[in-house]
Amino acid sequence: MLDQKRVFGTLARVGVTFFTGVPDSYLNGFCNYALAHFPERNVIAANEGNAVGIAAGHWLAGGELPLVYMQNSGLGNAVNPLVSLADEHVYAVPMLLLIGWRGQPGTGDWPQHTTQGEITPGLLELMHIPHAVLKDDAEDFDRTAEQAAAWCREHRRPFALIAPKGVMAGEKANSLDEKYPLSREQAIEILLDQMPADTVFCATTGRATRELFFLRERRGESKARDFLNVGSMGHCSSVALGIALQKPDCPVVVLDGDSASLMHLGAWTMVSKLRAPNLLHVVLNNGVHESVGGQPSAGQLVDFVRIAEGCGYRTAGKPAENGPELIEQIALLRGGGQAALIDCRIHKGLSGRLPPLEFNHREAADALRETLQKP
Numbered sequence: 001m002l003d004q005k006r007v008f009g010t011l012a013r014v015g016v017t018f019f020t021g022v023p024d025s026y027l028n029g030f031c032n033y034a035l036a037h038f039p040e041r042n043v044i045a046a047n048e049g050n051a052v053g054i055a056a057g058h059w060l061a062g063g064e065l066p067l068v069y070m071q072n073s074g075l076g077n078a079v080n081p082l083v084s085l086a087d088e089h090v091y092a093v094p095m096l097l098l099i100g101w102r103g104q105p106g107t108g109d110w111p112q113h114t115t116q117g118e119i120t121p122g123l124l125e126l127m128h129i130p131h132a133v134l135k136d137d138a139e140d141f142d143r144t145a146e147q148a149a150a151w152c153r154e155h156r157r158p159f160a161l162i163a164p165k166g167v168m169a170g171e172k173a174n175s176l177d178e179k180y181p182l183s184r185e186q187a188i189e190i191l192l193d194q195m196p197a198d199t200v201f202c203a204t205t206g207r208a209t210r211e212l213f214f215l216r217e218r219r220g221e222s223k224a225r226d227f228l229n230v231g232s233m234g235h236c237s238s239v240a241l242g243i244a245l246q247k248p249d250c251p252v253v254v255l256d257g258d259s260a261s262l263m264h265l266g267a268w269t270m271v272s273k274l275r276a277p278n279l280l281h282v283v284l285n286n287g288v289h290e291s292v293g294g295q296p297s298a299g300q301l302v303d304f305v306r307i308a309e310g311c312g313y314r315t316a317g318k319p320a321e322n323g324p325e326l327i328e329q330i331a332l333l334r335g336g337g338q339a340a341l342i343d344c345r346i347h348k349g350l351s352g353r354l355p356p357l358e359f360n361h362r363e364a365a366d367a368l369r370e371t372l373q374k375p
Helices: 004-013 025-037 048-062 072-084 111-126 138-155 184-194 207-219 236-246 258-263 265-272 304-311 323-333 361-372
Strands: 019-021 042-044 067-071 095-100 131-133 158-163 200-203 226-228 252-257 279-285 340-345
Touching (some): 004 138, 025 042, 025 158, 067 072, 072 111, 111 158, 131 138, 184 207, 184 252, 184 279, 184 323, 200 236, 226 236, 236 279, 258 265, 258 279, 265 304, 279 304, 323 340
Parallel strands (some): 067 095, 095 158, 131 158, 252 279
């Protein structure tokens, strides 16, 4: 892996000292070094399009070439501002893109990264964004960064640096924080205990999917009423809403994350105009991007309860900060005639005992369809 001190030294030498983006496990070393050494020059954004906009504003206001970092899955969020804001035919905003290459062909990865990995270089080409694949070679990085920065300035266009697995790696920053007593796993188990047996659970990207899956195994329960949203970060609540609208007599629980919620917060507004009283949206809020390294989010800085109320959810008026409060809020909000939301505060910190999540995605989808479509 590249020495991040040298990486940031090279970037400073070519005039890049402002960073914004969404953390990625393949960029873990880069993200954690920026967090530790440049906290005032590193903006962790709500989503990748948000980061492109911030970078554009930074360049417009100060003229400095910015760097936007993301996983390649985040290119989907960034396409619109890259081609309709930063593009040479619009405002011609130069920026470096640092993209973690999940699903790189020939390397092996989880199914949700396969297609994105295959199309990443081609997608950049379709957007007329030149790119270079980084190597685990410090001198090569120095040359590539210098040439890319010069190209951006000369042509006033984005240039992408694609980072395969290991090149920008580093130790995860996750550490146990017991500010709140509940773990994610404990909160999920409380929900499993308190909700009816026919409840559909939709778990968001990251650890929530793994913990729900293995809790079901440990408890000897069927997984046929679970949807594991292993990719498409931020869209789990929309999938759950679609199920809740189609099956109004079936309780539906969203096991969401704070970072995932913030990524597409606009989805929350749908309950203001659509009646889904069977939907219980639970934000498992630890205030970090835990699955990719523990970098901070805005999750525990914003008031999810008031936001939810403004969007049309019923709430208990405050976060649930421990097990008894979570149980009390479930009882209060369940079956209340209106879509409901709980901001469940949990501590950060990963359990290392969970094995990798391996299952057949299509079979899982078909099992859920068969369960829900029974007459």
